[in-house]
Structure formats: structure tokens, C-alpha cells
Amino acid sequence: MPELPEVETVRRGITPHLIGHTVEKVVIRHPRLRWAIPATLKKRLPGHAIASVKRRAKYLLIGFGHGTLIIHLGMSGSLRILPAATPAQNHDHFDLILDNGACLRLRDPRRFGAVLWSADASGHPLLKELGPEPLERQFNGAYLHEMSRERRGPVKQFLMDSKVVVGVGNIYVNEALFAAGIHPQRPAGCLTREECTRLATAIKSVLRTAIRAGGTTLRDFTGAEGRPGHFQQKLKVYGRAGEPCPGCGQPILHLRQGQRSSYYCLNCQR
DNA sequence: CTCCGATCCTGATGGC
């Protein structure tokens, strides 16, 4: 489900309900996510106030005075702010109950998500090797060009490598490659400096537009208040195999790379 | 290093 724009949408939605509030209770119903939810959270969090709600890559970082709660939504995770008395449904695995009567609830049917604790989040193994945030200035054509030299693999997989750049998942990489006019199977190392600049610009633009739209809702994504995003109305190629390319009218093609679907226009992407 | 495939898990969908 969630790529950078969806996680950012969730972050913005939950932040005002969390900042400055103290945890009263932690509920763990099903600890077995990608990694087990630490049972120690039940003792570690109550009585502590939330100081910050940040995002790094697709991780949400809920900052306390004594450490950070790290949440990843995996493929199917969602976070909602609900009244604390709301009955849990199937796949509601984790709750943070706050002193304002609100509950931050994680639902994750496929359980690829994670809830972890770190006293020093920036040094955490999952976070410390990550590449730059795509919306920051250091991520640009020069950086992409430098990183892609010697890389023989397809540019699509290159861009989905979180050591290269974070937050770009299967939907937005397809859209960005289309916007930049670059074929997803091009070896990353053969991109020109010019093409890298187009790509970096396209990635930034697609992600910013998607954040403004509240993310993409294909099946069941919603923000913290339960509202869907509407970027799906602006998708130009993702999920559109056989439909006319919005640029030239030729049919959008479908291809599998790794185990993921790629969508592209052979005429507009070279 | 880079690259590829297998893997974790449930649910929706489409073919027969």
C-alpha cells in the first residue's frame, strides 16, 4: 500500500492528535509482524509524552524523550486515529492509547509491517544505511548520475533500491519513468547526465503532486481520519495496460521486472 | 560490490 506520499499523508494526519500527549496504555493483539512487536513497549511507553512525529523513507518515527517508536506499514498496513473505545477488528494488531481519549491503531492484514523500538533511531540498522530523501536538494541529477555508473541492472530496480533513494515504490517509479521518458529496462549505468536530471525532477514532481492529493488509493488506503487519497485519478501508466498513452495514444504495455509489474509507453519512453 | 530470486502473509480476483 504505502509509498512515501501515503506515509507522509498518514504522518500529517496523526501528528496533531499525538504531539504533547502521554501514552496511557499499549495494546498488542498480534505481535508477529515482519519482526515481533517488543512486549517491553507495554512497560516502556505508558507515562511518556510524544515529542515528535517524523518520517524517514517509509518509516514513521514517533519520538519520545527516551527513544523512538519506529513504525513501517509494509504492503497492507494502515494507521488510524480512533476513539479509544472503538472495538478492534480483524487484523488490528497494535494500539497506542493516549491521555486525550484517542487511540492510534495499526491494522495490517498481510503483516509485512513493523513496530520497533530504538533508543537511537538514526543509528538503527534499518535506518542508518538509507539513501537520501527524494524531496531534499542533495537528491538531484548529479547524484543519480554518480550513483548509477557501473550499474548494469535496470533503472527501475535501481530507483527502488533504498540505498540509492528512499520512498519510491512500484507505483511512483512507474509514473516517474513515464514522466521522464525513460524505459524501465534501460540499464541504470547507461543513463546520460541529462536523463538523470529529468528523472530526479520527475520523481520529485510526482511525489509532491501525490502528497498534495493525499496519496493513491487503489484498494483500501486511507489517511489517519479514514479518507482515501485521490492521486489514482492522475496515474498516467500504473495499472493501465492496454489503455492509450496520455502522451501519444499508443497502448500502454505491461512487463514484469523482478516480481513487480511495470507499465510504460514504448513510444514515449526510450 | 551488484544482482537475482525466494520469502514473509492475507485477501481479492478471474478462469474454469
Add this chain to the structure above:
DNA sequence: TGCCATCAGGATCGGA
């Protein structure tokens, strides 16, 4: 209607 195969927004891990 049921059964089975396939696919889905992620990312880590192990081995070549």
C-alpha cells in the same frame, strides 16, 4: 457455487 492460480502499494536475506 467452488477450487485453484495469480497478483497486490515492501524490503530483507542469502547465494551466485
